[in-house]
Amino acid sequence: MHRRHLLRAVAGTAALSGVAALATRDGDARPTAPGSGEAGDATTASGDSTATPSGTPTPTPTEAVATPTSDYEPIGSVAVEGATEAVLTPEGETAFVAVGDGFAVLDLRDPANPTVVASERDISPPGTTRRMGGVRDVKYDDGRLLVGGPASYDPDSFYGVALFDVSDPTAPAFLRAYETAYPVHNCDLAGEYAYLTRSDREANPLLVVDLGREEPREVARWSVLDRDPVWESVPLQLRTLHDVFVRDGFAYLAYWDAGTWILDVSDPAEPAYVADVRERDPETLAELDGLAVARESSEPPGNDHYAATDPDSSLLAVGKESWNSNFGKEGTTPGPDDPGGPSGIAIYDIADPRSPQHLSTIEPPPTADTNINGVRTTAHNFELAAGHLYSSWYRGGVAVHDLTEPAEPERVRYFRRSSTTNFWTARLTAPGGAVVAASFEDPSDLDAPARVYTFPDVARATPTPTSGSTDATVAPTDPGGRPATEDDGGGEGTDDDRPETSDAVATESATAGDGPGFGPAAALAGLGIGAWRLLGGEESDEEGG
Template sequence: MRRRTVLRRLALAGTGIGLATGTTHGHPTPTGDGTAEPAAADTPTGGDPLGVLEMETVYEVVTSPDGHTAYVATGDGIALVDLVAPTSPRLIGRQTGLLAESDDGPIQRVQDLAVSGSRLLAAGPAHPADGAHGVVVFDVSDRQEPTRIAGLELDTRIHNCHFDGRYAYLTANNRDGNPLLVVDTETEQEVGEWSLLDAGDAWHDVPTSLWPLHDVWVQDDRAYLAYWDGGTWIVDVSDPTDISLVAKVRGRDPETLAAIEDPGTERSEPPGNDHFVTVDEGASLLGVGGESWDLGDDDSGGPSGIELYDISDPADAELLSTLDPPPTSDPSPGGILTTAHNFELTADRCYSAWYNGGVRVHDLTDPTAPDLAFEWRDTESTSFWTAQRAAGCFVAGSTNASQGTEVQPGLYTFPDPQIRTPTPEGSGTDDAADGTSLGVGGPGFGVGSAVAAVGLAAWRARRRRD
């Protein structure tokens, strides 16, 4: 057993927090005597949830800068959930009837949200649906009484979105070229677009079903775009009216994709399917999650994982490691889904959701060698859409939206596991011979969690500033 794993077990001893140990390639379950056995596909692993709030519908979940509130996309609108006591998540209120003033009626399927400071963006629908299409912005500085401050009806579905407090960055796959669409929410006007057609004419020859814009993340004037089999791209949005290409991180060339005989299978199985993309606080570490299944009898498909890249030089991105998906006995679309879905990179951690595969937290202190710090799954009862850090805990949304899944939707809170962080040279700390010390973590009670909450609020305020 590695020394860092021993230290982490000692740190958690007596706290009541379960811990799944091992690397990204193992999925052991702690037993009564402290040893580990392989986890069955339908067996809960790791520590138990701290709390559960059952809900009718759950899609995306984002958290407030102070980590005390979760905003949940509920299809018919949004819900606000109090996380001050992680063991008792509590519904504060709901906002429905978004764009109800439209001739087409309100948005019927809100699946994605984004938060920036005290402003919350809701967008939809993600898939073909009746009702209005567009975005709504709320002022959530008073979470008891959110106030709508902007709303704009659009002519496109919006699967995913991002927000910097003024500009909304949207996936506009109904439009020619599957572009990134930028909307100024202060003037309630569209101001810019960019698509792979701007990167090269050869994309005209590729079926657009192979390169939908599935996700967008924006930070420090750069947008990170997940273009499915078209790969992951970085563009400069410092001037949203004049978006320019920075670099292509990964993905096959258009000539290869144009020659594919079965686009339907190709877009559902590896190696493509760039589904979700995000970066850490310094935008030097990029995470790309794939979403895939197995459609045939040749075992060529299956679930995808999360790949981590060093993008300190975007033009020369370096693959550092891969977080493999949890095991599954049936990787078909209607089976036991354990492919990567949405996740967060922060504080040297990756908080990830894997549908029926549960939730995980990886220690990314060394991103070339991720260490599994926490794992929990209950295949029969949960299917997780996303995982996000909060104050003294992390939250995950369980959804019944995935194919073949019949679960009770809800918002789960989990203990935020301790990870190992570098010890500053000359600090005099001597708790580990390898120059590392145990980071703040645990179930979210006491001085340690208060310090963690303050730190969380500080970096989120910087990252999501208006």
């Protein structure tokens, strides 16, 4: 937790302004084959995280899309047919990957050689002859894995979730399943409860299911219509619940153009509204019809696609997924003067979750073709961990941003190969370990299997015993645990050519007293939302957002 956030939470004096909202829909449907617009790879390999294509002329589709980066490269990869979302165990040694008809298990103990050690495909829960399909999401909690699907309507698939015991990752064991009447685009698992996006094309609610019993049952559901019936007049595709993230008794719901909503789920059977952040009001959205609705659902503003917090719940990141609705066609975006996306990731201060405060927005990598069938570089799934944001941007690559100053995020690592990779997610194994990113297709060879890549994490300050003393000094190490040298800056080059954005840590400045993860503030890093509750936040009737 950042010290300023801690003091604000403990003092209870946060005066954060309300923020308008965000939203969600089925934006994760596998993109169709890229158009003929790509002539190569494209964008800067610099550390400039402020560049944005928004509002700038769009190059013709025959121009190069992006210049591949060269200073940050994978350290390993493995083919995993159908790979999309990936989640990791807390120690970062195992990854579980959604693969369409089930999941695969990866051994990451040697990040340079990720290995598939098990898989569960063609999952057919007891009591049905149908099998799970369209699986695009898996979630892990305390030795169990939740598998949800299908991501969109598929009459031949089993609709719902399946729970597995993965305490031995090499031998997953089916526990139980819960069947729904509608697709489950995304889900989360917290304790004995599953949180599902119920795509019913009506209320599109969050569904809470108790999986801790032999016969799982629904215990609650909640939608934006429960908060305000005016949302019922908004076209369905503008208020689809796309994703849900649960941490520390709070659920964060990405509701596409209806915004991102925060619920108190400390009692899973009684979800309670806390706040929402959104950019459009329901009255404005309700006035749209026809092509205007299609355009609104695919272009900024809005399009809240994925939301997650940092480990101490002091920061909230909201990713927005967008692209040009229908390039050049009458009634939609006219073309180069209005690119219509892509979108980035907004960072909010949620030390007081009732009143989120926008701090910054990380802009997306540029693209020469903003169309839905073009070269997508919009935000996709990500993770906030160890003071950094690990993000995927479809064909825009994988990025790592330092959030030491969340109002001024600094991009410190970046990989892009638009012609051969299309990234779905990015996750951290452990600080100083590896970044795991799944590329679900090779645009240059659509018959090639998906691949899961590993990259080195940023250099980390770690305590090193000093000879003849019990005190610890701190030296930066590379992902392999070796002390970093001037010629080993985590892929940033030598001391002579290392960019100014290098995050190599100077030994003399990274002391045990002021280095990241040390000092009295770190000892209290578990507060955040917990402090808000202790200060009476749960009992307040004040409404935020």
